[in-house]
Structure formats: C-alpha cells, structure tokens
Amino acid sequence: MAPFVSKATQTIPIVFVMSADPLQLGLVASVARPGGNTTGFTFLQDELASKRLQLLKEVAPRISRVAFLSTPDHPDNELRVAQRAATALGVHLQPIEMRGPGDLDAALQAVTQAPVDALRVSARYPADQWQSGKARRGAFYDRRRAFERRSARMTTVQTKQEISETNRRRYEELRAAGQDVTPMGLPEATALDGAPIAPETVISREQVPAGWYATVRLRRGEALRIVEDTGHSSVSLIGWREEDTSERINCADTVKVQWSAAISKGRVILSDMGRVLLSLVEDTSGAHDLLVGGSTPASTLAAYGATSRNTHENFLSAAAKIGLGLRDIPPCVTFFAPVSLDPKGRFLWNSGRKRSGDFVELRAEMNLVLVLSNCAHPLDPARPAASGPITLVRHRAPPPAQDDPRRTTSAEIIRAFEFTDRLYA
Amino acid sequence: MTSPAAPLSTQIFADAVYSHDIPAERPWSRVLRQGQTLRIIDSEGQQAVDALLYCADNPAERYSAQDTLRVQGSAYVDLGTRLISNKGRVMARVTADTCGQHDTSAGCCSCESNAARFGEATKYQHACRENFILELSKHGLTKRDIVANLNFFMSVPIEPSGAFTVVDGISAPGNYVDITVDMDVLFVISNCPQINNPCNDFNPTPIRVIIWNPREM
Helix, strand or coil: CHHHHHHHCCCCCEEEEECCCCCCCCCCCCCCCCCCCEEEEECCCHHHHHHHHHHHHHHCCCCCEEEEEECCCCCCCHHHHHHHHHHHHCCEEEEEECCCHHHHHHHHHHHHHCCCCEEEECCCCCHHHCCCCCCCCEEECCCHHHHHHHCCCCCCCCCHHHHHHHHHHHHHHHHHHHHHHHHHHCCCCCCCCCCCCCHHHEEEEEEECCCCEEEEEECCCEEEEEEECCCCCCEEEEEEECCEEEEEECHHHHHHHCCECCCCCCCEEEECCCCEEEEEEEECCCCCECCCCCCCHHHHHHHHCCCCCCHHHHHHHHHHCCCCCHHHCCCCEEECCCEEECCCCEEEECHHHCCCCCEEEEEECCCEEEEEEECCCCCCCCCCCCCCCEEEEEEECCCCCCCCHHHHCCHHHHHHHHHHHHHCC | CCCCCCCCCHHHHHHEEEEEEECCCCEEEEEECCCCEEEEEECCCCCCEEEEEEECCCCCCEECHHHHHHHHCECCECCCCEEEECCCCEEEEEEEECCCCEECCCCCCCHHHHHHHHCHHHHHCCCHHHHHHHHHHCCCCCHHHCCCCEEECCECCECCCCEECCECCCCCCCEEEEEEECCCEEEEEEECCCCCCHHHCCCCCCEEEEEECCCCC
C-alpha cells in the first residue's frame, strides 16, 4: 500500500508498517534518514536469515543440502543473506520459488524430488495460507504455530532433533506404563489348591521322571499345566511355531517388551516375530528364570563331579526327533527357578520360594511344539542334584477371563496379541 | 584401565592388520583367527553395537548368552568376561574395556518386536535383525542362526525386582572394547539403527573396528 500512497502525494506525511525493504521499494533514501514525507517501521529480518540457517545446522549437523522456499516477488534480501550464510556453513542452498499458494504443490514436489536433507521456508512466506503439504524432510520455518494449526493433514515435517525428542517422550511414557502401572494390574498368584482342571477338558497327562524331557504339541487355545510334584526340580522350556520352526521362543524379546526379567501370572512368552507364543494363565510360583538357562554337561560336571543328565542334551535329543538340531535351540525359560539379582548384577538363588505342588499353566496362542526338560537348575545349590518328577497335563483351556493377559497387560502385549491373531484370521 | 578419552596406542596401530569404519546402521562380518584381537571403537559415543560369534569351522556352535552368564555368575558383560559357546567352550574374552557397561540379555531389535513395542508404524524402520539376516546370508546362515546377542556399549540395568530397562548409553566418543578370540571365530556386527529407545541416543552413528595379531611372546 505504502508505495502507491507515496506516489499520490509528496506533502501529506506517510507512516508505514511493512515486512519489505523500504530502500528496495524506493520509499526512503536511507534507513537512518528517510527524507521526503515518508517514514515508518519495517520488521524486515534479513540478518536473521543467517541465524536461522545456523540453527538448522546446529540441530541437524549432518545436513549438506537445504531447499529454500522463497517468494521472489517480495522485496527483501533474505535469500541473498541466506546464501552467504550457506557458503560459510558449507551447506548448499537450493532456492525453490513460489509466487502464490497455487505454486505450493509444485514447490513441495520439487522439494521431495530434490536431493536435499532439509527444508527452510522463507520468513516472508505467508504460512497462514498453507493448507497441506507433502514434504517429508526436516523443515524449519517461522510462524510455526500458525502452520501447525492449519496443517493437521500435513505428513511429518520434523527435524532429526524433533524426531528424537518425540521418540524419547514415547519411550518414557511406555516405560512408566510398563514398569509403574502394569505390575499393579497383574493378577494375584494362583493358590496351590486353586484353578482345578475340569476332567472332561483333559487331553493327556504324563509324568516325566527326573532328568528327562518331553515333547508336547499344543494347538492354539490348548493349555499345558506343568506341576512340580516334589518342589525339588526345575523345568526348562523351549518351543517353536509348528508351521514355521524358524519362529521360536525368544527370552530377550520377552523381557524387553514386558520391561521385566521376572515373569509371573498374567505375563506372556513372546516369539522372535513380535507375537505371543504362550500366556501364563495360572502360576502359583512367580519364581522363574530367563537369564541363566538350563544345565549343561559342563555345569553338571562342575557341580556334581560327574556329567549327568542335563537340559542341553535333553534339548538336543528332543530337537533331533522332530528334524531339528543345535541351530534351532534358542535360550530357554526355566520354571520353578527362583533366580534374582543383587544390586551388582550377581545371580542369587532363593530356595525359600520353591514349594511342593507349585504349578504353571501355559496357554498356547499359536500351534506349537514345546520341549520341556526336567533337570535341576544350574544355580540350585542342592547336592546331590535336586530332582523329582513333574506332571504335564494338556487340556482345552477355558475362554479368556477378565484378568486375562490378552485383555489387560499393556499396549505392547495387546499389539503382540493382535499380530498373533492375524496369523489365524 | 585406560582412561576413556585416551588415544589408541601407536603400538596397536603398528600391529593392526585391518581397520574399517562401519557406517551408521550397517552390518559387518569377518573371520578372526585364533589369538587375534578385535577392537570395537564407539567413535562418536552412545552407540550400541550388536554382535554374534560363530565357530568358523562349525557355525552350529555359536555364542550363547545364557551359558556366558551362567559361567560368570552375573548379568553384565565387562572386562574379563569369557564369551561361552552353546557347547560350553570359551570362544573369546573381553581383554580391554574403557566403557564398562555392556549387555547380553536384551537381544537385538527387529521390525517385528519394534512394532509390538513402539507401534505398528515402526515396523517399517531398519533394524538389527535385518542386518544380521543379510550379513549371515553371506556365510550360508539364516534367521535360525540368530541367537541372543551381545550389545556392546548398551546399558540395560536389571533391578533386583526384575525391572529391565534400556537406558542412555554411557560410552564417550572413542570408548572401546577389545575381544580376543580363543578359536577361529566368525564375528558378525550390526551397528544398531534403533531410534525408538535411548541405546543410540536416538541418533545412530558410525563405529570403527580394528584387528591385530597376537604379540610375539
């Protein structure tokens, strides 16, 4: 407006407020001494163009090419200042011109196709007019709030720094939920005389002598109860998905996804594919080990003075009988193995947490082949080796109750169940 | 123990038979001969390095996290830790460590576990298991052969309650760990691309590996 008015009169004083450069427009003779009948105020920020680029380089140090979205019709020096700063920072600046909102799609297309690491939007660009965008790279722009309000549809336009902050926030929220909230919602341990199995649901029953193993096939929805008849033994478990044995029990994901190295009633055992292998639907003990593993020839020799039956060799024999081998044997879960850690990370054995008649009940969430090895845990200090029979009861599991892990545990486990269900959808 | 910021000794550079920078997010593998030492340098700091070891002559024999922790009697890998195979043999030992905090219980990240942990959108992000699968394929090995790995420079405290958390790495730029192998070992690394937890400070960076022969006695 000011340029038109100044042409109309040489006498009436004119005061302007503008975003452009009054020198370039010929409104004033100099900034210090405007002269004539025109003076005013400009929120020109050309000098900030270099600062903005510096900041962008600071938050994303590895960028080397930056697209600069500018409006060439606007009389200012921003692009020139930015170009000088880019040279000093060792960044290549690629100007992309927009003369109006109609150019938006073409400009963003150019940005996404150019080999650039970041996008800098001119301070002059009327961000309020932006309705949507398709840029997927880091962007830095003024009037950000106005932009965000109007661009709910815009796909992520975030710097690496912003992505990292967002991800850290999500991680902390998940950690708080997983470690502070989830444990409070876990069901109470099953009573030793609790959760009777209805006789008509039993499919098979087997007692496994001390030192031996059993291979059990479970269909999705069936359950296996493992009863520690004497309170003296421990039971190590590995398992594979029947249809694809490259998918198998994964202790690391089980503890990592549940934020806990301790599993108990209401927890699950995960496969390596982000799916639920087994749910712990009943558990009288809550004292199980996922870190130390089962006994081996060497561990029995060291503990008892002679190599005795051990979990490593049990797993090998069982795997061989279904066409699998050493390569297929993952780290195991050991039930009734009360291992804990002291503050320095040393393993402790808590004998007081073992009771005669302790049991766990595992519901298969996929079709499975399981191997169970009934051997003393390598940290069990009993000499001679702790041993006793275990009883396995395979039965049709009742439908999930209100406190079932499928419904309650955490966002992570609810997702893992969704992924599992898709296998059988 | 050398101070974390100490430069590599000239002795080591003189003896080095191999040196390589592994770019951020990429895998690497090499057969180490008995007695050789591999130094893994966290060049820019706070970078998790996932590693697997296989007996070069019979890859069915491989690193076992559970056997390693059982033999050691404690849950973390540090100076002096013997890396035990699934056949109970010592594959390698940690012979130098300027970081002091390494994990072997948290496994590696995968597209599938990321999806469960952080939401389904993260399924389409690069992950260590993708690296391991591709690198192992060069040696005739497959997903079956991926077991619980070592996580050098990754901090995973396990509390007495069992609470298990990946926290910010403590390694400073230039921190290193030396692994001396007791047999011929196929050593496989994934320079971890995870950006959803603090193991890489949400910003994966390059690492360097250097190998040197045993000193003459």
